[in-house]
Amino acid sequence: MTPVVLSTFGTMVRTMFDFSFLPGYLPYFTQGVAYTLLLALGAVLIAIIPALGLALMRLSKNKFINIIAGGYIAIFRSTPLYVQLSIIYLGVFSMIKIPTFYIFGFVNIAMFIPGIISLALNSAAYVAEIIRGGILAVDQGQGEAARSLGLTQGQSMRYVVLPQAIKNILPSLANELITMIKESSLCGAIGMYELMWAAKTVGGATFLTMSPYLLAAAVYFCINFPAGKIIELLERRMRRGDHR
C-alpha cells in the first residue's frame, strides 16, 4: 500500500514541476505575455479620455448628466468583468463584424478589438472614479482663486485644477493597469490568445495540470510585483515635493 501512495505522490510532485513542455510551447507564453500587456495597456490608455469625461460629468451640478455618468459607473463596477466580456465580446460584437487581420503576426484584430473595447469600457468606470477622486483632492481654494480671476470653469479645470490632480491620479492609474493585467486573464476564457489562454492550451495539449499554470502565475507575478513596487517608490518621491 504505502509504496504505491508514495509513488503517486512522487509522480504528482514531478508533474507539478514538469516544464518539459517549454522548448516546444515557449512561443505560446511569450506571445501570451505580449498579448496580455497589449490588452491591458491598451485598455487603460483607451479608457482615460472617456473616464475623464465621466469624472467631469460626475462632478457636474447638472443632475441629469450626473446620473448618466453615475449609472454607467455603477453598472460597470457592480457586475463581473467576465459577464461584461461575454455580453460585449460575444454578444454585441457578434453583430459587428471586424475583418480578420493580424498585427505583430499573432494578434488577430477581429478578436483583439472587441476584447480591448470590453476591457476599456470596464476600466473607464474605475478610472473615472480615480480621476474624480484626484480632482476632489485638489484644494478647493485653487479653483476659487482661478474663478475669482475671471477664468471660466473649464479654464480653471484645465489650467489650474487638472495639472495638480494628475499627481493624485497617476499612482492610482498605474495600479489600475496592474489590476487590468490580472483581470485581462479572463479574455483567455473567451478565446483570446493571452497568457492565461497559453497556459490552458498547453495544459490541455500536454495533460499537465499544474506546471503551465504555475508558469503563468510566475509570469504575472514577475510583471505585477515589481511594477507595484516601482509605483510605490514613485508615489513616495512625488509626495516629498508636495508641501507647497
Place this chain on the structure above:
Amino acid sequence: MAITDNTPIISVKNLTKRFTPKICALNDCNLDIYKGQVVVIVGPSGSGKSTLLRSLNLLEVPTEGEIIFDGVNIADKNVDINLHRQRMGMVFQHFNLFPHMTVMENLTLAPTKVKNMPLEEAKALARELLKKVGLADREDAYPIQLSGGQKQRIAIVRALCMQPDVMLFDEPTSALDPEMVGEVLQVMKDLAAENMTMVVVTHEMGFAREVGERVIFMDGGHILEDKAPQEFFTNPEHPRLQLFLSKVL
C-alpha cells in the same frame, strides 16, 4: 475721507444666504460701497463676514437678494459672472497661489487667458507690479520657495494684474507669521493710498482704524454697525460691538 461718487460701485440689497434651511449665514444684509472707499469688515468667527465678502464676487451664491455691481445685478443667474469677476480682485487667507506655476505664470495666467492680453504685455505689467511690492527678483520662483508674506504679496499682485476696479480681501493676514503681517498690510495701505476700492475682512483692528474709511461690524449674519473708524472704536453703540471691542482691543 476720499471723495466718493454718488452711485455706489457695489450695492448689496436684502442679501440672505442659507447653507441649509436652518443655517443662515447672512440675514437681510444691506450695504453700499462707493468708489475709492476702503471698507473694513470685522466681527467674531462665524458672524458671516467672509460669506458676505465671498458673495460680492459670487463665490457664494446668495439665497435671496441682489448684488448690484456697477449697475448690474450679478446675483441674477443670466449674468455672465466671469466678466464681472475680472473686475473684482480677490485675496484669500491661504493665498491660493497655483503651486505648479512660477510666480510669473501665476501672474500672467488670467490676463492672457481671460483678457487675451499678449504674453509680453502681461509680463511687463506683472514686472511693474512686482517691483511695487518689492518682489521683482522672485518672478521665476515657485510658491513653495516663498515665505508666507511674500506669497500673500504675490497673491495681491496676481489680483492686481487683472486691473480690477475693486479688491476684496478675505482675512489676508490671518495665516501669516506675526513678523510678516506688516509687509502685507503695507502693500494694502499703498493700494488704499492709490484710491483703490477695497473691502477687507480682517482681525487687524489697527489696520481698520488707520486705513479704513468705514468699519462694519457683523454678528450672526447681521450688519450691526457701519461707521467711520473714529466713531466705531470710540463710540460703539451696539452692545454686541461693545463686548467685542472690549475683548479684542
